[in-house]
Amino acid sequence: MRVSLEWLKDFVEIKAEPSEVAARLTMAGLEIEGIESVEGDTVFEVNVTPNRPDCLSILGVAREVAAAFGLKLKLPDTQIKAQIPASDFSVEIDDPKLCRRYTGRLINDIIVGDSPEWIKKRLEKSGLRPVNSIVDITNYMLLEFGHPLHAFDADKISGRIIRVAKAGKNSKITTLDGADRVLPEDSLLIWDSEGPVAIAGIMGGEGSSVTNSTKNIFLESAYFAPFSIRRTSKELSLRSESSYRFERGTDIEFLESALNRSALMIRDICGGKIHEIVDNYPEKYIPRKIEVRYKKINDLLGTGLRDAEMLEILNRIGIKTEDRGDHFTAYPPVYRSDINKYEDLVEEIARIFGYNNIPARRPKAALSAGILNLKEIRRRKIREAMRKSGFSEVVNYSFMNPADLDILALPENDERKKCIAVMNPLRQEESLMRTTLVPSMINNFLYNLSHGIRNIRLFEIARIFIDKGEQLPSERLRLGGIYFKEEDISIWKDKLPSFFVAKGSLQALFDELKITGLSFVPSVELFLHKGKSADILINGKNIGFMGDLSPDVVGKIGLKIHNPEIVVFELDVDLLMTMLPDRTKYSQIPKYPSIERDISIVMRDDITSGSVLEYIKSCQAELIESVELFDYYKGGNLPQNSKSLGFRIVYRAKDKTLTENEVETLHQSLVQSILVKTGGELRG
């Protein structure tokens, strides 16, 4: 809200520099976000929090200035002398819960024209556009007293009656802005004998509006229930300076002064005769009172304020108090609708006393271990392992484009098609919650590729959301990643399929997490390359997949590179975490020496190295400490459709030194059984 310093001075004698005023107000809770010089005046940009509707006016800000500087507030005289008897206008209120008070005055024989310069200037400085003298005066009062008023052309009100009632079915109105509006059933309207003439507290109707030819007006000053105004304003997507104030709460008592002051201004500027007030006020306002112990306040603030100091602070901001020994009673003014409970008083005392005057101390809290919890530690381990394999971390929005699911061509019953949709997305591309991280990984890859980066290793740890038919979806933590390298331009070249770079990185991750029982089996994911993909199992349980994107997907994302190897992977981190060993247990370092034997076998190409490895491990498991594949060879002088695998086998006994002879016997029988099993032969 824009507040003119010169206008403030009508209410309080400010001597301080504008910057000092801004600093004091900010530290008292009325944040000054900007200071601007306008034609010799200073305009403050004030950020009024939703709990302080009383500050949405010059008067309200002036009260805060007075309290902050200990100055006296000057209020204008709003008594109307020389008024003529009440008019024949009557006011009916249908539901006093929605309209708790409605006052009005008929003013006859006015001349509508341009406002005087000083009014125009003040409106403009506050960001409002002058219209005509009547509209300007109501706006002026809205700014000055914070109370919205509305002026009807009295001659356009049929039946000399004002009725405040809900819209009901099929009500329509053309508002001041020229829009034809269908009104929600619950919305509160102002009616004359024929139909609606205004949307209460939000905007007047065009039909009853004041124009330059208006002679008589009916001036309204009312109290509308905040929740009702807010709901209607939201439903109609129609907000005004008026609705903004009504929905935050206005002063039900002071509204009469606002009515009177504007009537007086109208008489001064437009001439005319003011009729006596029409005041329909079904249930009078009952002042609030709050009881609170002095000690409670000091306990909550950590201060040592004396009783009298507290009362003095409250009195300064218009809260009357009565001391009652160990506690006191506070009577907040009507305009402070935000003060209802003891905690509200605690806040008032704290902010006027000054937050910076409250001492800082370290709490005497119960001792806590202060260790990062297990989940956090494990997540950090995963991040570290990925980083060590050269993957950089990305963070993406949790959204997904419906088209992403088509690119992946997921089967009809796939869980990842059970998406949560956002009702009001910013863009169609962000209208679903992610059920997989793969689309984000592809997008990150494409972005970097299009910016000339040719070696891309990225990962993300984030939640995915699956609709399981419950009120809230299932949220699971996933690790997603993508690997792409266009060509190896380093001088020490590694020529291997990208699949194995990614696989190696994941193996390093599992190794770091001390996960055993790992196996890679051909993947069932349709968006992956049939021959270059794997589902990842831990002790037989599927925890994710990895593999090259299928040529179909590569085609759909419009990549121009020939036969690119783009490897993606995704793991269920929540599931993974349940598979980690709880604790590391030391096992003895071997006491006896080991003996190594190498074996190279030529066999059919379709026999996987993994199956041979498993077979070897299953033979004489007691004495074979480890088996490692150290050579893989195809082509050359080997027959077609065959390959050579070289294994290094380490023999070791736990309880003795194995002799060369023992190992030789063992090894020869192992070699024989491998040859039988694979149908292969030893490589010469």
Next chain:
Amino acid sequence: MDELLSIRKSFQDEIEAAEDLTGLQQIKIKYTGKKGLLSAKMKSLSSIPPDKRPAFGSAINEVKNFIEDILTQREVLLKGKDKEKRLQSERLDISLPGKFIPFGNGHPIVQILEEIKDIFSSMGFDIEEGPEIELDHYNFEALNIPKDHPARDMQDTFYISDDVVLRTHTSPVQIRVMEKRKPPLQIIAPGKVYRCDADLSHTPMFHQVEGLMVDKDISFSDLKGVLELFIHSLFGKDTPVRFRPSYFPFTEPSAEVDIGCIFCSGKGCRVCKTTGWLEILGSGLVNPKVFEMAGYDPGEYSGFAFGMGVERITMLKYSIDDIRLFYENDLRFLRQF
């Protein structure tokens, strides 16, 4: 005797000419081998008159010692030369690069998140989590933000249904934790939050860290103590901190916490809009209404809560001027952290 002299002389000539170990070996055999020149001289001793033998014998030995010494010296020298030659031939261009896979980089947001978690963890705060898709009840109602409350305007909400939203802040975790655990408790709840807003300084998703401390006799003083310690740990011991009244529906009194502008040291600049201060987090004493809704007795317990935006803190720490950089995931950006 003359012959011995000439042996010695010819040895000296030959050894000078020997350039490698093979040549040296030949010379060695020629002079000191079993069938060498000196052995032959020794054998010829028997043909010399007995009275001259001792003198002649010692003359031979003298020449032999002389030759052997020279041979040894010469061998050491040539071996050294040989080694030198081999090393020369094995020389690498050490200016060639080493082979390594550069480590990947952590996303700056996640790094700062970890830093924040470490600080609070060291102060004894537990880390708690809650759902990102949240019930309206936890996101608003239980935090004292009823349906028609103007405070809902402060947050533009993504809706999943009338009762389910993308959480607009991490504050609902407070309520979920209070429903589960009894005081005393001190927790932080880091995570993603969502608001339907996108411009130069807003992204529809961002990160917050919420904090909550509840016990008997927790006061505003404690809030100041804990948050000052936190800010000094994160931004440095000499960072000025100020607490300023503000409003949040779930705390009262509420405080906005500012730090002295780290760009202009409080003199006033574009970043701090000439105020000299930067808003860093929101905080306050837990509103008794929130305690009541979570099932805590506000007569018995008090506490404070706070919340901060991780993007803002990260931007300040690394002088990043565009929030959207965090979500473009450009490796040229990520590589810097």
